[in-house]
Amino acid sequence: MTVRTRYAPSPTGALHIGNVRSGLFAYLFARHNGGAFILRIDDTDRERSTRESLDEILESLTWLGVDWDEGPPDARYFQSNRFDRYREAALQLLREGKAYPCYCTAAELDAMRKQAERERRKPGYDGRCRDRTPPAELAKIDLPDKRAGRDYTIRFRSPREGITVVDDLIKGRAVFENAELDDLIIFRSDGVPTYNFATVLDDADFKMTHIVRGDDHLPNTPRQMQIFYALGFEPPAYAHLPMVMGPDGQKLSKRHGATSVFAYRDLGYFPEALLNYLVRLGWSHGDQEIFSRAEMIEYFDFANCGKSAGIFNAEKLLWLNFHYMKSLPLARLVRDIKPFVARRGGTIPGDDAWLEKMIATLRERAKTLVELVDFASFYLNDEIAIEPKAAAKFLKPEIAPALAALAGEIASIDSADFAEASIQAGFARVLDRFAMKLGQLAQPVRVALTGGTVSPGIYEVIAVLGRDRTVRRLRAAESACTVAAS
């Protein structure tokens, strides 16, 4: 039997990284087994579902490179297009006496819950409408339709005796008393099926073999299995992944700051880094930390998934991003950095080959693309601002002659020969003439060229900056020294 897994996000908000990790694991399991990965859109809640969220989900997965074999844009993979099927199945259950209409109003239900809570009983539905409709009438019951005056809900008649066993691929065996499962609503009074019902029917119709999802769904599982049975299907295998928590130990949510895939993309993270981070949160392969997509697929299995929740560690993600910053091909970085430069309204004073050289000097100093562009501003902009503190410390009158001399040396280098070696030779002559150590000259030059005291190696900076801009900045710094003196 070929493995078929699915990822079924609902388009009611951004694609959350805790959530997308479940999708990733489902994806890896399918790919590892040469099976199919299906993307399904759970949009039964038409009030909250938006086109923007759908686009964000699709774009996020594409950016991450998590590709699906079946799913959008194929209309069949949207729950909102399957209402006829849900109605048919619900009617079937009604006819067979496996479901029944419930006439309790939302307000009544709410009151019942509060009452149960006061009396410290379990807050579930007590089943008061379970036998209200005689079996003979059940087959004649129609689905809810408010406009036709049928504003009741349809509940699933859950078995009250026995047990339901979930043999989870990750958590092991969990046994539930059926008496604990109340009769859940499968059709709302507005004629819309609920999640637990639609999901089961989809998983059955699309022949899912393995349900991979967060363990917050574990309590739902016995109910869903019972619906599978009632519908005449065999439940799939389950793999419940532990949750991803925020630093405070609570389920990761928006209030923990950046949590969406888009947020990390816009912060200058690489999809490789995000994927690598996510795959190691709850899964391991010995001591290995760095995984290519091919390796993830090759090694992934549930046996090496942990059972306990993990706390999202932004610093480790940052380190991974840094790792990819240092090791991705320069051509790729050139491509990736452009939108970030554009976003700052900057222009690029060179071609891709020049950009590569620039990035090469910066990549081991920047952990994200945003940082990279920040550091690159002295390369990218014609005008630089000199930090006052740096100027006060390094651009003193005494250094002016040496700066002038260096400007002359640099200016005299033939453009065909303009590289680190010739630049270093120019430095050596100035150092010799003024009897200075490199350290005494490098810092003032650094301030003159970059505006600050921190930068890549000074020869590299000059090589990338180019002769003319270097000379111009050197001369400007020289006069700044003189002005400060007078």
Next chain:
RNA sequence: GGUCCCAUCGUCUAGUGGUUAGGACACCGGCCUCUCACGUCGGGAACGCGGGUUCGACUCCCGCUGGGAUCACCA
């Protein structure tokens, strides 16, 4: 509160009855050095508690404690 899940350094984890309990992030220190980084070398840091089982438990069982999830006409 009921039900279910979970428990190794601060964090992510390796470990599957006998190990000086390993790695990674973060942190601290040395080296390298034109600054900052990178790199490199080294350091501190963990088996929640109590009972069993066993010649021997981080590993198996039970209890406790702690943490989490879930109990919607949301998904």
